[in-house]
Amino acid sequence: MLKVTIDGQTLEVEAGSTVLQSALRLGIDIPTFCYMKRLPPLASCRMCLVEIEGLRRLQPSCATAVTDGMVVRTNTPLIEETRSSMLDMLLANHPLDCPICDKGGECELQDMVMAYGPRESQFRDDKRVFHSEDIRLSPVIIMNVNRCIQCQRCVRMCEEVVGAVALGTVEKGMDTAITGFEGSLASCDQCGNCVEVCPVGALMSFPYRYKARPWDLTETDTVCPHCGTGCQLTVGTRKGEFMRVRSKVEHGVNRETLCVRGRFGLDFVASRDRITRPMIRQDGALVPVSWDEAGDYLRRRLSAVENMAAGGLTSPRLPNEVLYQFQKMMRTVFRTNNIDCSSRWSTPFDALAPLVAGFYSRAPLEDVIGNDCVLVVGGNVTEENPVTEYLLRDGARRRQTRLLMLSARPSRLDADARVVVRVAPGGEAASLAAVVAELMAAAGQTLPGDAFAGATIGKAAGDTGSDEPHRLATALNEGHSVTVLVSVDLLRSPEARATLQQISNLLNVLRLLGKRLAMQFLFDRANQMGAWDMGVLPAALPGLQAVTDDAARTMLARNWGTEIPSEPGADLDAMLELCVGGRMGALYIAGTDPLISYPDRDFVSRALGAADLLIVQDAFLTDTAGLAEVVLPAAGYGEEPGTFTNNEGRTQMVRKFREPAFEARGNLTIFDFVVALRNQSLRPSTQAEIFNEIARLVPAYQGLMQDGLGANGAFTTAVPTPPAGAFYAAPPSPKAADRLMLITGDCLFHNGYLSERSDILNTVANDPYVAMSAQDTAELGLSDGDQVIVRSGQGELTAQLKVDRRFPKGLVVVPENYRALRLNSLLRRGEYPCAVEVQKAHATLEVDRPGRIWRGV
Numbered sequence: 001m002l003k004v005t006i007d008g009q010t011l012e013v014e015a016g017s018t019v020l021q022s023a024l025r026l027g028i029d030i031p032t033f034c035y036m037k038r039l040p041p042l043a044s045c046r047m048c049l050v051e052i053e054g055l056r057r058l059q060p061s062c063a064t065a066v067t068d069g070m071v072v073r074t075n076t077p078l079i080e081e082t083r084s085s086m087l088d089m090l091l092a093n094h095p096l097d098c099p100i101c102d103k104g105g106e107c108e109l110q111d112m113v114m115a116y117g118p119r120e121s122q123f124r125d126d127k128r129v130f131h132s133e134d135i136r137l138s139p140v141i142i143m144n145v146n147r148c149i150q151c152q153r154c155v156r157m158c159e160e161v162v163g164a165v166a167l168g169t170v171e172k173g174m175d176t177a178i179t180g181f182e183g184s185l186a187s188c189d190q191c192g193n194c195v196e197v198c199p200v201g202a203l204m205s206f207p208y209r210y211k212a213r214p215w216d217l218t219e220t221d222t223v224c225p226h227c228g229t230g231c232q233l234t235v236g237t238r239k240g241e242f243m244r245v246r247s248k249v250e251h252g253v254n255r256e257t258l259c260v261r262g263r264f265g266l267d268f269v270a271s272r273d274r275i276t277r278p279m280i281r282q283d284g285a286l287v288p289v290s291w292d293e294a295g296d297y298l299r300r301r302l303s304a305v306e307n308m309a310a311g312g313l314t315s316p317r318l319p320n321e322v323l324y325q326f327q328k329m330m331r332t333v334f335r336t337n338n339i340d341c342s343s344r345w346s347t348p349f350d351a352l353a354p355l356v357a358g359f360y361s362r363a364p365l366e367d368v369i370g371n372d373c374v375l376v377v378g379g380n381v382t383e384e385n386p387v388t389e390y391l392l393r394d395g396a397r398r399r400q401t402r403l404l405m406l407s408a409r410p411s412r413l414d415a416d417a418r419v420v421v422r423v424a425p426g427g428e429a430a431s432l433a434a435v436v437a438e439l440m441a442a443a444g445q446t447l448p449g450d451a452f453a454g455a456t457i458g459k460a461a462g463d464t465g466s467d468e469p470h471r472l473a474t475a476l477n478e479g480h481s482v483t484v485l486v487s488v489d490l491l492r493s494p495e496a497r498a499t500l501q502q503i504s505n506l507l508n509v510l511r512l513l514g515k516r517l518a519m520q521f522l523f524d525r526a527n528q529m530g531a532w533d534m535g536v537l538p539a540a541l542p543g544l545q546a547v548t549d550d551a552a553r554t555m556l557a558r559n560w561g562t563e564i565p566s567e568p569g570a571d572l573d574a575m576l577e578l579c580v581g582g583r584m585g586a587l588y589i590a591g592t593d594p595l596i597s598y599p600d601r602d603f604v605s606r607a608l609g610a611a612d613l614l615i616v617q618d619a620f621l622t623d624t625a626g627l628a629e630v631v632l633p634a635a636g637y638g639e640e641p642g643t644f645t646n647n648e649g650r651t652q653m654v655r656k657f658r659e660p661a662f663e664a665r666g667n668l669t670i671f672d673f674v675v676a677l678r679n680q681s682l683r684p685s686t687q688a689e690i691f692n693e694i695a696r697l698v699p700a701y702q703g704l705m706q707d708g709l710g711a712n713g714a715f716t717t718a719v720p721t722p723p724a725g726a727f728y729a730a731p732p733s734p735k736a737a738d739r740l741m742l743i744t745g746d747c748l749f750h751n752g753y754l755s756e757r758s759d760i761l762n763t764v765a766n767d768p769y770v771a772m773s774a775q776d777t778a779e780l781g782l783s784d785g786d787q788v789i790v791r792s793g794q795g796e797l798t799a800q801l802k803v804d805r806r807f808p809k810g811l812v813v814v815p816e817n818y819r820a821l822r823l824n825s826l827l828r829r830g831e832y833p834c835a836v837e838v839q840k841a842h843a844t845l846e847v848d849r850p851g852r853i854w855r856g857v
Helices: 019-023 077-093 108-116 153-161 193-197 261-265 266-270 293-303 320-332 349-357 386-398 411-415 428-446 468-478 490-494 495-510 528-532 550-560 572-580 599-608 667-677 687-697 759-764 772-777
Strands: 002-006 009-013 049-052 071-072 141-143 167-170 177-180 203-205 218-223 233-236 241-246 279-282 285-289 309-314 372-378 403-408 419-422 480-489 518-523 584-590 615-618 630-634 642-646 650-654 740-743 769-772 789-790 796-803 810-814 834-840 845-849 852-855
Touching: 002 019, 009 019, 019 071, 019 203, 049 077, 077 108, 153 167, 153 193, 153 386, 153 789, 193 203, 203 279, 218 650, 241 261, 241 266, 261 266, 261 386, 261 759, 279 293, 293 615, 293 630, 293 667, 309 320, 320 528, 320 584, 320 642, 320 667, 320 687, 349 495, 349 518, 372 386, 372 468, 386 411, 403 411, 403 428, 403 468, 419 468, 428 495, 480 490, 480 495, 480 845, 495 518, 528 642, 550 687, 599 852, 615 667, 630 667, 687 759, 772 796
Parallel strands: 002 071, 309 584, 372 403, 372 480, 403 419, 480 518, 584 615, 615 630, 740 810, 769 796
Antiparallel strands: 002 009, 049 071, 141 203, 167 177, 218 233, 233 241, 279 285, 279 630, 642 650, 740 834, 769 810, 789 796, 789 834, 845 852
């Protein structure tokens, strides 16, 4: 440790600490413009100059490392004069247009001038002017380059943190200007982080421009609804109307950064597609009615189907309290375990539960990715969890974490990875098995003899024929600590169970090799972890305890005051089969749209139409709601309080910032309304009381207090319980494929039906597209931008071709987030990835065998 004295206060700091960091620890404020905690020091603004004993010149505190015995002064007449002179030079060319600048009232330059600036400028020349008009760099970002003070925060944030490299500088000296390539931000993620970090009004949010002043806004700290990273954000409203989103540097996993969906995608709350009143079906059409009329009708219909099977499907975008109450209602009022929480796949609980119980790390992502090695399995982090990507890039570049990637889809993180294993679509399980076999072979006799009963080492374990699994195994073996991040995209596949088992194999081998382990999922829905924890699964009770666990079931039944069915229920797929077979009475769907997202649209449509009573509770008039017999308008995001549990296992407050639209009611209120129609009640029924019950009955949440969640939330806890005895699961047989294989997932600008209702995101999002490799498109005679037809055995769609040179041969990706495409019409239940043919629209092609297409002469 080193001793440093700053303004008479002495402090011990670690070697490598800067003077600025040390001063901040002492509570001493040193002004800065160019400095940002998460960026390397630049020392260009010269505002943070300090005096150091023994040195003749003032030194930039942000870039000066502490030495033992150093004595520093931060507030002397010379320093004050220098700061004043620096501000005078900045103001010499800065336009004095504060009354119309969007940054007015929260401008760092204004604050600095008030605190340290001269009272009279020494400059009398005309101000330099780059452009007389503001430049629209993109649909969401506008620039006034005349206001720029050359702190370079925006350029560095874009390159170092986001990895987009959309901004740069031109010219030199006083003529230096920030700009995008050829005056635009065509290669930009549109995340707006440059706007956030700009200390002045040089970069501004176009959707927010001239709408309000900071003092006009009511600001509410809440959590982003768009993915499982769980970013903290601050929503600004004016007279109840949504205005903007910003973030705070000291809060949350994101620490000031947001992605395009989080910063610009919350205007969906004011979507014109809201359900305004309850509706019931009369003469084949949905007719708006009052809540009382809807209640009378629903009471009669619930009585008519009381002796038939019931089922419930809800959304992992809803708060924990709503999810908990939903499964409680289904189990105690509808007397069924037919419950599921995803409209895109069915979760293999038998493989999931041991993995979560044995290895899931409920800890800050920043700590988890600080391990020696981080292996990302499946998906595309760049597009599904953008802020997680920022943190992973920071770990690889600044903390020297060895980043390892194993997936079918390429991502921008590949450029920072030490090893990239590109697998065939659906080949993750076989590749993981190959890595496990490599680790077992390398370990030799160091593993317990009975640990891998029945294991076969070598090619039978899933060797892909590539050297990459060997390199991956070597990198994992060399690390002392390993983190595995698992994309939830892997759950789509029929091989999901096998893939989860192979991940469990890998973690068990690494544990036996003495590695310190961490594992987390990368969810693309804001509360998927919470949905699992709340027990919204057919085979799991709250706390991921098995429905067949007599002790867990008895404990809950005693607290709920009623018996709980003891047999595991039907997942979504099985519930749809019950509908088709005429055996489903009431199917209750809350906040989700399986008709647009579950594979095989025709089957889902037939199933929902065959349910005796389909109840849909939602904020938006979805495709599924269009088939319902009863539609109940629910509060949307921001219209009711609650909590989300993110990928880290961090529980955070989702706060209300507007009133429910039209005649919508809170989800909990609607549950009480429905339950009362069956002459029953759910207690407790308020959000705060339900949270307290969760904290009392769900093991991982025990001890949490809503008042104690604070700005950064609170972590749930879990005690790892390694499985006893043999844990080896045989790998799946690798499947040879000489066909084009379609997979899907999120794109950067959309991830589900919430984001697609954002007018702002729709201005920046790409048109619906089909992404393929350059090799495949060349063989098919296709070019970037062509309109192409993608055809499977189920159906076809037409979209624009996007050639991606990073794609491996044989891979076709169509984002799932465009409702107009009806992508699930191509997919068949139980078959994923999906074999497809691709051809140019309106072109005649010949097929010599299934999946191999060549252009007709």
